[in-house]
Amino acid sequence: MSTFDENSTVPRDEGLALICEAGHGVASHEELFKNLTTAVNAVLCGDGTFLHLLSADYGTLKRFGPIPEATEWSDEMPTGIGRLRWLFEAKEPIIMDYTRPHIKDRIPKFALEHGYLSAISIPIVADGSTFGICSTRYKRAITWERDDVSYLKICGRVLGSLVSSAMTENKHISLALLEERKRLSSEIHDNVSHLVGSLSLCSASILASYEEGDMDFVERGLEKMEALCGKTIRVFRDEMLSLRVPLDRTDEWTESIIPILSNFESEWGIKTTLEQDIANEPLSLNVITSMHLSRILRECLSNVVRHAQASRVVVSLHEDDSNLLMTVTDDGCGFDVDAASPARFGIKIMHERADAIGGKLTIVSSEDGTVVRVYVPRIGKW
Structure with missing residues (x-):
């Protein structure tokens, strides 16, 4: 039996279900990632778990999840650091012993100072693509057996499914917002154009009356134009207020x-x-x-x-x-x-x-x- 199994209080099948449950019914990506890090940390009996997800240019990994200590790569981390390139290519977990590090590992200076002795980084994988890594640190040495590593990979695929769904949803929202811009331009045109047209006709009528010397009509026309301007301003104000709906x-x-x-x-x-x-x-x-x-x-x-x-x-x-x-x-x-x-x-x-x-x-x-x-x-x- 591995050290992980000895310390774990969550059966493995229940652990996977716990991670899945953490990804449902959330209101935002931030809440999703927070729930996932909390669930993974509980399932893997860690002393701190966080995600690093690929940025849009795939050159860096952006962090999600709590790291109370200031570190060199707290917010963003290059994808080529240490064994990360191998992780993305092989889609295999990285197991780190901070007291006897791999030759390519770059152990953060704060790690030993704060009592961390080991860590794991799991590739977050879905449909053959790696979206990032999930890292868990420990203040004790962990012995990982072969079936433990297989379990970690399954956890990574579950995370990948949840993260991939969230990113796909985000793309749908972005497309919907682009379509919304088209609708808004049409609606604003529909709501405002007739007022602008009325102002144009009114001004033309006033100008013609002025040239004919009909000052009474000019006065009435200016009063009408003032009323139309006020209405147009209010319509624009309403439109701007509606655009501020979150x-x-x-x-x-x-x-x-x-x-x-x-x-x-x-x-x-x-x-x-x-x-x-x-x-x-x-x-x-x-x-x-x-x-x-x-x-x-x-x-x-x-x-x-x-x-x-x-x-x-x-x-x-x-x-x-x-x-x-x-x-x-x-x-x-x-x-x-x-x-x-x-x-x-x-x-x-x-x-x-x-x-x-x-x-x-x-x-x-x-x-x-x-x-x-x-x-x-x-x-x-x-």
């Missing part, structure tokens, strides 16, 4: 939309109410769902200003085990949904946003007002 995972998404509703009410004088019926507070949304719901809400409010002639807006959030439902209701004049849907770009974009998060958007409108509902199915977590 594009990261949050456990309190509703906190990010409260300023939008408050600003909307103060700017346009339309009473706005937020109602919540949340089964599991606080409401947690991932980056994509948060982004699309926030922009759907923003488009609804913009339509209220431009078309509804409403005096009140109610935004309600309802969550149960199956769905999240966001409803935006106004008491305005309503419109013909069937006639407007093919022509109005904003409505088309709202439907696309709902589809992007696996949801469904419906609009019901009459002379008593308009109701927009967005259903988002619960698949695991939002």
